[in-house]
Amino acid sequence: MDSSYIIAAIVVASLMTYLTRIIPFLFFRKKEPSALIRYIEWNMPVMIMVILVFYALKDVNWVAYPYGIAEIVGVGITIVSYLKYKNALLSIFLATIVYMILVQKVFV
Amino acid sequence: MSFLSIVKVTVPVMMGYIPLGMAFGLLLSSLLIPWYYAFYMSVFIFAGSGQFLALSLFASQATILEIGVATFLLNLRHTFYGLAMVSTFKNFSWKKNYLIFGLTDETFALLKTREVDEKNREKIYLIITALNQFYWVLGSVVGALLGNILPFNYKGIEFSLTALFVVLSIDLYNKSKLHKPFLISLVIGFLGMLVFPSDKMLVLSLSLAAIILILFKKQLDNVHG
Numbered sequence: 445m446d447s448s449y450i451i452a453a454i455v456v457a458s459l460m461t462y463l464t465r466i467i468p469f470l471f472f473r474k475k476e477p478s479a480l481i482r483y484i485e486w487n488m489p490v491m492i493m494v495i496l497v498f499y500a501l502k503d504v505n506w507v508a509y510p511y512g513i514a515e516i517v518g519v520g521i522t523i524v525s526y527l528k529y530k531n532a533l534l535s536i537f538l539a540t541i542v543y544m545i546l547v548q549k550v551f552v
Numbered sequence: 553m554s555f556l557s558i559v560k561v562t563v564p565v566m567m568g569y570i571p572l573g574m575a576f577g578l579l580l581s582s583l584l585i586p587w588y589y590a591f592y593m594s595v596f597i598f599a600g601s602g603q604f605l606a607l608s609l610f611a612s613q614a615t616i617l618e619i620g621v622a623t624f625l626l627n628l629r630h631t632f633y634g635l636a637m638v639s640t641f642k643n644f645s646w647k648k649n650y651l652i653f654g655l656t657d658e659t660f661a662l663l664k665t666r667e668v669d670e671k672n673r674e675k676i677y678l679i680i681t682a683l684n685q686f687y688w689v690l691g692s693v694v695g696a697l698l699g700n701i702l703p704f705n706y707k708g709i710e711f712s713l714t715a716l717f718v719v720l721s722i723d724l725y726n727k728s729k730l731h732k733p734f735l736i737s738l739v740i741g742f743l744g745m746l747v748f749p750s751d752k753m754l755v756l757s758l759s760l761a762a763i764i765l766i767l768f769k770k771q772l773d774n775v776h777g
Contacts, residue, residue, distance in 0.1 A: 445610065450589055456620040457606050458596040464627040465655045468634035469641070477635065483773055484765065489629040490724035491737035491761045493601075493717055496626070498741030499754045500608060500714040506746075518711050522718040532719045533571055539715040540575075544708035 514546035553668070553676055561666055562683045565658045569684065572600060573691020574698070575712050579607055581699025582706040590696035594689040598654060601720055602627050603692075604713050609754075611710070618755055625758055629724075633660040644674045654681035732772045737761055 471477075477485075497519070504512040518539045526535040577590045585607075593603050602623050609619050633655050640663075641648045659681055668676050699706070725734050744757035765772065 453619045457623045460623040461599045461627050464630045467631050485632050487733040493721040494737040495741040495757045496717040498745040502745050502753050522715040536715040540712040543711040547708040
């Protein structure tokens with residue numbers, strides 16, 4: 445991968461992350477944020493995260509073998525184990541290991 | 553508070569950051585990115601899901617603009633943390649800039665839930681934040697180096713990212729007061745995945761979600777009034 449691309453991306457991602465953290469200290473030292481801003485802040489993150497799930501699955505071929513079975517199983521394991529045990533790392537590792545076995549040993 | 557007792561406070565974050573950082577490092581090295589970029593990313597970006605997202609955008613050769621927009625939107629929730637910290641940090645020195653920089657989900661949770669006496673508060677907060685970042689950097693560098701050394705078939709390891717997004721979606725859904733935005737994003741994401749061109753899917757879906765959220769505020773928002 446092109447190193448100037450990665451460096452530019454890291455710089456931009458750093459600035460954007462810092463920006464999201466410093467905004468309230470710049471703008472809301474005195475006045476309270478508007479109801480609309482609070483509403484967006486409250487509700488946009490969950491929408492972004494859900495869309496990211498589908499973004500991560502966008503290159504799966506659902507109409508040809510193996511029909512995204514490994515992905516469906518992986519997501520299913522993540523959801524069920526997380527609802528049951530409420531342990532993020534456990535769910536991520538479990539689902540990833542099962543997924544890796546499926547794509548390496550079963551659907552080859 | 554002695555240094556050791558501050559370390560004790562940060563143990564739960566350590567237990568999370570070191571393995572998650574290692575997963576990040578492994579994923580980075582599986583994309584054939586040199587290990588020191590794991591170090592730079594964890595030092596300068598310091599955002600768990602933000603860094604995972606960056607990797608998936610690298611992998612699909614997203615433009616720098618897309619990386620900027622996506623990172624900003626993903627981390628927008630941190631604005632909320634800052635909001636809750638404005639009055640706490642008000643009388644701190646210039647060093648509070650590092651506290652603001654390091655205000656991750658986990659650091660925020662620690663600072664908000666631990667009672668610290670007024671006197672040394674700034675210093676203790678700085679040590680907590682620095683320790684948390686140290687765990688994160690350590691985990692990601694170790695993971696990236698391990699990925700280079702271990703002769704191991706990493707095919708499929710990128711699914712850790714998908715699983716992370718699923719877990720964070722459930723977390724955010726549980727925290728949110730409204731359910732419709734979640735359902736709407738399920739529909740947008742699903743259709744976007746099938747209909748939108750692969751390289752524009754993220755930006756198109758996110759824009760659509762933001763537009764719907766704002767346009768239909770009246771219908772969706774029955775909490776804030």
